[in-house]
Amino acid sequence: MTMRNNTDAAGADVAQAETACVNETWRAWLLSDQPHSRTQARLGCFYRTWAAFLENRLAVFGLAIVLGLVLMATFADVLAPTSPVVGGDLRTERLLPPSAAHWFGTDDQARDLFSRIVHGARLTLLVVALVALIATPIGLLVGTVAGYFGGLIDQALMRVTDIFLAFPRLILALAFVAALGPGIENAILAIAITSWPPYARIARAETLTIRNADYINAVRLQGASSLRIIWGHIVPLCISSVIIRVTLDMAGIILTAAGLGFLGLGAQPPLPEWGAMVASGRRYLIDYWWVATVPGIAIFVVSLGFNLLGDGLRDVFDPKAQK
Amino acid sequence: MTTDTALLEVEDLHVTFPARTGTVAAVRGVSFTLGREKLGLVGESGSGKSITGRAILRLVPPPGQVRARRLVFDGCDLQALDARAMRAIRGERISMVMQDPKFSLNPVMTVGEQIAEAYRVHHRAGRREARRRALEMLAAVRIRDPERVYDAYPHEVSGGMGQRAMIAMMLIPGPDLLIADEPTSALDVTVQMQVLAILDDLVSERGMGLIFISHDLNLVASFCDRVLIMYGGRIVEVCDAQHLHEARHPYTRGLLNCLPRIDGDGRALPVLRRDPAWLAPARTAAARTP
Amino acid sequence: MTGTMAETASKAMIEVDDLHVTFGRGPRATHAVRGVGFRVAAGESYGLVGESGSGKSTVLRALAGLVEGWRGRMTVAGRVLGPRREAAFYKLVQMVFQDPYGSLHPRHTVERILSEPVAIHRLGAADRRIEQALGDVGLGPQFRYRYPHQLSGGQRQRVAIARALILEPKILLLDEPTSALDVSIQAEVLNLLARLKRERGLTYILVSHNLAVVAHMCTRLAVMNRGTIVEEMTVAQLRRGAPRHPYTKQLLTASRGYDRTAVDAFIDFAEAEAGSIART
Numbered sequence: 001m002t003m004r005n006n007t008d009a010a011g012a013d014v015a016q017a018e019t020a021c022v023n024e025t026w027r028a029w030l031l032s033d034q035p036h037s038r039t040q041a042r043l044g045c046f047y048r049t050w051a052a053f054l055e056n057r058l059a060v061f062g063l064a065i066v067l068g069l070v071l072m073a074t075f076a077d078v079l080a081p082t083s084p085v086v087g088g089d090l091r092t093e094r095l096l097p098p099s100a101a102h103w104f105g106t107d108d109q110a111r112d113l114f115s116r117i118v119h120g121a122r123l124t125l126l127v128v129a130l131v132a133l134i135a136t137p138i139g140l141l142v143g144t145v146a147g148y149f150g151g152l153i154d155q156a157l158m159r160v161t162d163i164f165l166a167f168p169r170l171i172l173a174l175a176f177v178a179a180l181g182p183g184i185e186n187a188i189l190a191i192a193i194t195s196w197p198p199y200a201r202i203a204r205a206e207t208l209t210i211r212n213a214d215y216i217n218a219v220r221l222q223g224a225s226s227l228r229i230i231w232g233h234i235v236p237l238c239i240s241s242v243i244i245r246v247t248l249d250m251a252g253i254i255l256t257a258a259g260l261g262f263l264g265l266g267a268q269p270p271l272p273e274w275g276a277m278v279a280s281g282r283r284y285l286i287d288y289w290w291v292a293t294v295p296g297i298a299i300f301v302v303s304l305g306f307n308l309l310g311d312g313l314r315d316v317f318d319p320k321a322q323k
Numbered sequence: 324m325t326t327d328t329a330l331l332e333v334e335d336l337h338v339t340f341p342a343r344t345g346t347v348a349a350v351r352g353v354s355f356t357l358g359r360e361k362l363g364l365v366g367e368s369g370s371g372k373s374i375t376g377r378a379i380l381r382l383v384p385p386p387g388q389v390r391a392r393r394l395v396f397d398g399c400d401l402q403a404l405d406a407r408a409m410r411a412i413r414g415e416r417i418s419m420v421m422q423d424p425k426f427s428l429n430p431v432m433t434v435g436e437q438i439a440e441a442y443r444v445h446h447r448a449g450r451r452e453a454r455r456r457a458l459e460m461l462a463a464v465r466i467r468d469p470e471r472v473y474d475a476y477p478h479e480v481s482g483g484m485g486q487r488a489m490i491a492m493m494l495i496p497g498p499d500l501l502i503a504d505e506p507t508s509a510l511d512v513t514v515q516m517q518v519l520a521i522l523d524d525l526v527s528e529r530g531m532g533l534i535f536i537s538h539d540l541n542l543v544a545s546f547c548d549r550v551l552i553m554y555g556g557r558i559v560e561v562c563d564a565q566h567l568h569e570a571r572h573p574y575t576r577g578l579l580n581c582l583p584r585i586d587g588d589g590r591a592l593p594v595l596r597r598d599p600a601w602l603a604p605a606r607t608a609a610a611r612t613p
Numbered sequence: 614m615t616g617t618m619a620e621t622a623s624k625a626m627i628e629v630d631d632l633h634v635t636f637g638r639g640p641r642a643t644h645a646v647r648g649v650g651f652r653v654a655a656g657e658s659y660g661l662v663g664e665s666g667s668g669k670s671t672v673l674r675a676l677a678g679l680v681e682g683w684r685g686r687m688t689v690a691g692r693v694l695g696p697r698r699e700a701a702f703y704k705l706v707q708m709v710f711q712d713p714y715g716s717l718h719p720r721h722t723v724e725r726i727l728s729e730p731v732a733i734h735r736l737g738a739a740d741r742r743i744e745q746a747l748g749d750v751g752l753g754p755q756f757r758y759r760y761p762h763q764l765s766g767g768q769r770q771r772v773a774i775a776r777a778l779i780l781e782p783k784i785l786l787l788d789e790p791t792s793a794l795d796v797s798i799q800a801e802v803l804n805l806l807a808r809l810k811r812e813r814g815l816t817y818i819l820v821s822h823n824l825a826v827v828a829h830m831c832t833r834l835a836v837m838n839r840g841t842i843v844e845e846m847t848v849a850q851l852r853r854g855a856p857r858h859p860y861t862k863q864l865l866t867a868s869r870g871y872d873r874t875a876v877d878a879f880i881d882f883a884e885a886e887a888g889s890i891a892r893t
């Protein structure tokens with residue numbers, strides 16, 4: 001509290017630094033304890049989080065992998081030397097080992113594996129993004145509503161959640177796909193429908209700890225509607241833990257998608273889905289190891305990236321979990 | 324309450340914490356001596372009271388750095404001791420009651436077991452003996468039904484009861500010096516007075532030294548023998564407790580004046596105007612006992 | 614007590630009669646408030662004192678509509694309160710909470726915190742109102758875009774007061790508004806509350822465990838113990854040292870500072886202490 005008076009001095013410092021170093025000025029502006037506009041306050045908050053995140057090397061590595069996946073998916077047409085679905089000469093280019101011409105070798109249809117992996121990134125990203133976009137809001141909604149209202153609403157919503165949680169995800173997804181028919185869209189839907197329950201659980205637990213906080217009582221006392229309280233005051237506090245969980249789950253989601261692909265229930269040939277690629281390559285595993293191994297490594301690396309990223313986010317957003 | 328036999332001597336104590344920009348000095352050059360008396364340490368939050376208390380026990384949380392010219396307890400240089408010798412001193416000869424009993428008691432052990440355990444760590448005693456001692460101690464801190472509290476878990480007792488149990492645990496090894504960090508701030512006034520009476524009796528009966536950390540000037544004035552007033556990591560004034568109301572330092576005066584009074588006239592309270600000069604390093608010598 | 618009631622009943626702003634609040638059901642239920650009744654005149658400051666767990670906050674929360682399961686009769690500005698409060702109620706009654714660290718949303722800026730009530734009640738002119746509210750509680754415009762973690766305890770409590778005042782209520786329920794603050798900051802906040810009351814003719818109910826704070830701010834007070842009001846008196850009576858109930862006497866003695874001989878005479882009024890879960 002004795003430091004209060006120094007804040008004005010800090011403001012003067014900012015003015016001096018302006019001429020000296022633009023970078024430093026930006027930093028000071030972002031880290032200012034007395035922001036002058038809404039934007040500065042938001043950016044400052046964001047910058048602090050970002051700076052904390054950057055201190056975690058592994059998390060940055062994870063982020064790099066995820067960004068790499070996004071870039072690969074975006075520029076797949078430029079990066080891939082050949083078409084991912086149309087193969088080369090079946091007599092001469094089948095099952096070639098990795099070489100300068102075919103970095104990852106070719107598969108049994110004489111298709112360049114590198115091109116297929118690059119294009120497969122699109123499918124993986126599609127799965128990940130759609131599942132996150134479908135499951136996160138459902139989980140948040142169910143969890144916060146159950147936690148906020150409690151009583152019968154809570155009972156009902158949580159029993160539904162329990163039912164979904166009681167089945168192993170892959171089995172439930174299998175049942176859905178079997179009912180809806182195989183295909184990548186149905187696989188995504190099936191995975192999304194089976195992944196929201198844990199998010200609902202987390203959101204509910206968080207809501208229970210904050211619903212009786214005085215700052216929530218204060219908005220209640222201003223006559224805010226339940227919708228306003230949940231959306232404007234509770235969700236912003238739950239969302240970080242749910243996002244952390246979603247990120248950590250991404251590995252599992254990719255693996256489930258790959259598993260469905262592997263079983264022939266996800267993406268259908270000739271789509272370059274990594275799981276399906278592992279499945280089709282397993283016949284040649286002994287003699288032509290790369291056909292199944294390369295997409296396997298791709299799945300592993302991307303899963304690892306999401307896990308590292310999720311751990312990093314947890315360290316930043318949830319100080320309780322820190323040492 | 325003379326201080327001819329100094330129990331604790333602290334000279335030029337500094338505690339710093341590394342921060343994003345440079346270091347934060349939590350304690351800057353604190354010096355005092357303590358006899359077998361009740362010494363009050365008052366100041367506002369953040370003035371460095373708790374850190375001073377912790378520095379004496381070498382319990383400053385990392386990455387805090389402690390530095391002192393002298394830190395001598397009963398003829399023994401606390402800075403020179405190794406971790407093991409320090410552990411022996413801690414608890415057995417110097418105890419500290421922390422601010423919040425809920426965080427200091429182990430939640431999965433009953434209150435009584437913890438007190439008995441504290442006794443057994445420092446004395447060779449059987450379970451039964453330790454239990455008897457613990458029950459005695461609980462009775463000594465005026466817990467009316469010691470048997471029941473002995474078997475209760477920390478969450479099952481009220482704040483006042485928990486704090487009394489905590490004090491019992493700290494007192495059972497029979498320390499020569501007790502550092503009580505706001506031991507009563509969380510308690511209701513009447514319970515607070517009862518807990519203070521226990522500490523008072525221990526000081527007068529056992530000849531224990533007490534460092535009583537508090538932010539409540541009136542309480543310290545009526546309870547302690549001598550008072551150190553801290554501001555910004557420094558001791559700005561030392562007073563006899565009875566004469567606290569005649570204190571001269573503008574900070575002490577300001578703190579005293581801004582207290583509402585039961586017999587007051589309800590007019591606006593004078594607010595404290597802080598002077599940067601109070602933070603200047605001065606009068607460290609005055610902090611020592613004359 | 615009945616005499617006081619008759620006097621103030623005509624222009625009472627707040628009337629509470631035989632209020633009971635029970636938390637939970639069955640054998641584990643806590644009967645936190647047991648038949649509390651008092652009247653507060655318009656423009657008066659009424660104090661509620663008592664030890665922690667005596668039910669002071671619960672009385673305020675029941676008035677504010679934040680607890681369910683209360684019985685009794687409460688009226689505010691002549692209107693009988695039902696189980697639900699309508700929008701007009703919130704423009705009349707606002708509350709300031711004890712813990713300045715728990716009463717501001719950690720992810721909202723001061724501006725967002727203050728604009729919320731304006732938006733809920735569609736008052737318009739949010740910009741002007743926020744600036745005014747900040748000015749009223751002695752915070753400059755530079756505080757507008759800060760997050761709570763960038764504020765000290767006293768500044769937070771000022772923001773909480775600004776939030777309560779922005780709807781221009783007539784009644785402010787103050788639940789230990791300065792207990793978590795240093796004495797120098799407490800003086801500033803108490804002065805602020807006294808000034809606002811003078812300027813706006815507010816009615817206060819001030820809950821505190823500190824007799825001196827209540828004596829400083831209020832004209833009348835009630836002493837609570839274990840869910841009931843044991844004594845009601847004017848502050849003048851308190852100053853004269855006239856409390857009749859032994860519990861009040863003990864509280865007064867303890868509030869005057871440490872006195873070894875007085876402590877031995879203390880009686881434990883909260884008997885079943887060890888069994889109850891502490892809420893300090």
Ligand SMILES: Nc1ncnc2c1ncn2[C@@H]1O[C@H](COP(=O)(O)OP(=O)(O)O)[C@@H](O)[C@H]1O
Nearest residue numbers: 340347349367368369370371372373374375384
């Ligand atoms: N673990 C810590 N890390 C960094 N700074 C600390 C830490 N603990 C305390 N401090 C600093 O030390 C100062 C004094 O703290 P403390 O002794 O706890 O004050 P009090 O007088 O309220 O007991 C505080 O202003 C704080 O900035």
Ligand SMILES: Nc1ncnc2c1ncn2[C@@H]1O[C@H](COP(=O)(O)OP(=O)(O)O)[C@@H](O)[C@H]1O
Nearest residue numbers: 636643645664665666667668669670671672892
């Ligand atoms: N939400 C709650 N659920 C259960 N018990 C409660 C709740 N709120 C308060 N109580 C109980 O009600 C009693 C009175 O509490 P409170 O009104 O907070 O006391 P005070 O404000 O006087 O300290 C206490 O025994 C407390 O344990």
Ligand SMILES: [Mg+2]
Nearest residue numbers: 372373422504
């Ligand atoms: Mg402290």
Ligand SMILES: [Mg+2]
Nearest residue numbers: 666669670671
């Ligand atoms: Mg309370």
